[in-house]
Amino acid sequence: MSTDSARTDTGGAAPAAPPRALSPEVRRIAVVVVAGAIASLLDSTIVNIALDHLTRELHTGLNTVQWVVTAYLLALASVIPVTGWAARRVGATRLYLSSIVLFTLASVACGLAQNVEQLIALRALQGIGGGLTLPVGQMILAKKAGPQNMARVMSIIGIPMVLTPVIGPTIGGLLLDGPGWRWIFFVNLPIGVLALLLGLRLLPREQPEEAGPLDVTGLAMISLGMIGLTYGLAELGNTGRFSVTVAVSLAAGLLLTAGFVLHALRVRQPRRPLLDLRLYSNRAFGAACLATFCLGGAMYGGMILMPLYYQAVRHEDAVTTGLLLGPSGFGAAAAMWLAGRTTERIGGGLTAVIGGLVNIASTLPFVLIGAHTSYLALSLAMVVRGFGIGMSMMPAMTAAYRVLGRSKINDATPQLSILQRMGGSIGTAVIVVVLQNRLAGTHGSTAAMADSFGVAFGWVLGVTLVALAATAVLAAVERPVFAAQRAQKRQAALEASGKA
Structure with missing residues (x-):
């Protein structure tokens, strides 16, 4: 039995090797991952503070503008479950760089949107890129660092995860009062370009692994389940009450997620589930x-x-x-x-x-x-x-x-x-x-x-x-x-x- 299997099957954990100082390669990869994470996480907190401003600039109601946030969250929720399979299929580095490109281009397009409908659609595209960026970056960094150095590595990754919800509103307020709302999206351009250039230079060139066929049934259930739960919770937070829409969304999300759990646990080799719940x-x-x-x-x-x-x-x-x-x-x-x-x-x-x-x-x-x-x-x-x-x-x-x-x-x-x-x-x-x-x-x-x-x-x-x-x-x-x-x-x- 392999070490990995022993750890999972017994419910315990094998002792990790003593921690060593992070190698220069791991430090360089950490810089790239942090840059990508800042772009993805900063944008969501900046946009949250701009909703009232967007209702005036785009001549629409708050209920419609709220979809600028909701569309991003729904796209984010739908794409996260497939990151593990996609990273094996095309290579984690290639997937990470592609996600940075998609997020950056979608950000620029959001800043050029002429009406709220365009902005909502482009925010969904931006959410796909943002949903891939942080998890795939964590995969690359965690593999290179190894279990014995995870404490130091995760403290580095935690910097944007903890700080961007704090500094996002400040930057958003300055941009709204200064150059205008379009710059809450344009600000991602220099960050995204920097992350892409650093990634091309510093990230390891990985070969794709054997990923097996995509678990389409599992993907459909977990993605739709995540969308149902995310939409239901977002709508509950927006309205402050349990409506029929909220109840149906949450119920559908829970049922689909439960169905995915049963499906994932029944999948047997050589097939593999989208998410390994046996962990x-x-x-x-x-x-x-x-x-x-x-x-x-x-x-x-x-x-x-x-x-x-x-x-x-x-x-x-x-x-x-x-x-x-x-x-x-x-x-x-x-x-x-x-x-x-x-x-x-x-x-x-x-x-x-x-x-x-x-x-x-x-x-x-x-x-x-x-x-x-x-x-x-x-x-x-x-x-x-x-x-x-x-x-x-x-x-x-x-x-x-x-x-x-x-x-x-x-x-x-x-x-x-x-x-x-x-x-x-x-x-x-x-x-x-x-x-x-x-x-x-x-x-x-x-x-x-x-x-x-x-x-x-x-x-x-x-x-x-x-x-x-x-x-x-x-x-x-x-x-x-x-x-x-x-x-x-x-x-x-x-x-x-x-x-x-």
């Missing part, structure tokens, strides 16, 4: 995926509230709001530096538990938020919360990668991406519904509106507690793995000293 027989991987899903809900559910609070309660403009969100980025940046080192010492699960505890402590001030709460106090709390997010999200994903061999990375990466995004979508939808229901009874009272945000943050606190429980499970499952790793390191040190 979840590895208890450490399953626990890491659960933690990733819950942390996605806690992170994105909380991030959506503060921009709304500053604009609705404190009447700040887009630029000022973006600047006021900046402090959480400082905390996240500090955490990215520390999280990789801490994960190497005590494991991803325990590191994520520490981050979860920090998240809980830093969320409490927002539960007590008022109409005149000091900006300094809010900024300090945001620094701490950003630190907690950085210390929890990436270590949990690191743990998922470290218990698998290189041959399983193509199967693991799209599943982690799906779980994180679905966790974020569910968390965001629930929090927005709670907030809108509370705001409906405020009758414009600033104090009552502030209290509504406090109640919504109470729900964020609840989601964060669930995420903490998930990371505690991960830490418990991971503990014997790290005991074996420490024993291996001591043995390696003894052998090295004996040779000396």
Whole structure:
């Protein structure tokens, strides 16, 4: 039995080799992946802040303009499941570079759109490129780094994942108040060109692998299921109520996803399912995926509230709001530096538990938020919360990668991406519904509106507690793995000293 098979079949994890310093090649690949991730992730957060502006510029209603965001999310959800198969079929590097080209060209086309219908269609095309970019980049980097260096690698990848939701609104506000809305798309051109040039020069030239025939049945079920769930949750967040459309979309999404699970588990060699769900027989991987899903809900559910609070309660403009969100980025940046080192010492699960505890402590001030709460106090709390997010999200994903061999990375990466995004979508939808229901009874009272945000943050606190429980499970499952790793390191040190 191969090492990879042993890890998956037994539900445990083989001890990883002691971590080494990242090689120059891995560092160069990391630069390329981060550049691509910035382009993909930055665009979604920039566009979110521009919706009201777009309704005026394109002479349409908010319900129609909302599809500029929804079309991107639906395309993103539909393409992620196929990334593993496509990376094997055409080669991960070739697929990554193609996704960068598609995303960049679609971004320029979005900036040239003449009406809202064109913009929505082009945003869907942009979502296909964006949906491929980050997962495929992670595949390339994870394979080159190896399991023993995943903590350091994931802390690098985490920089754009944590920082772009923070800096996106700031950049978006500056562009909207400056050159205009078209530049929220044109800004991707220099980033995309840079990522493409770096990729052509620095990424390894991989040969396509044996991918087998595409699991068309599985692709149809999981893609349509993801679209149903994503659309239902997005519509729930937009309207703040359970309509027939929301109920039908969510029900269809759940049924199709359940059908895919049954289909994937029944597929036998030589055929292979679109996503290898047997990875979840590895208890450490399953626990890491659960933690990733819950942390996605806690992170994105909380991030959506503060921009709304500053604009609705404190009447700040887009630029000022973006600047006021900046402090959480400082905390996240500090955490990215520390999280990789801490994960190497005590494991991803325990590191994520520490981050979860920090998240809980830093969320409490927002539960007590008022109409005149000091900006300094809010900024300090945001620094701490950003630190907690950085210390929890990436270590949990690191743990998922470290218990698998290189041959399983193509199967693991799209599943982690799906779980994180679905966790974020569910968390965001629930929090927005709670907030809108509370705001409906405020009758414009600033104090009552502030209290509504406090109640919504109470729900964020609840989601964060669930995420903490998930990371505690991960830490418990991971503990014997790290005991074996420490024993291996001591043995390696003894052998090295004996040779000396």
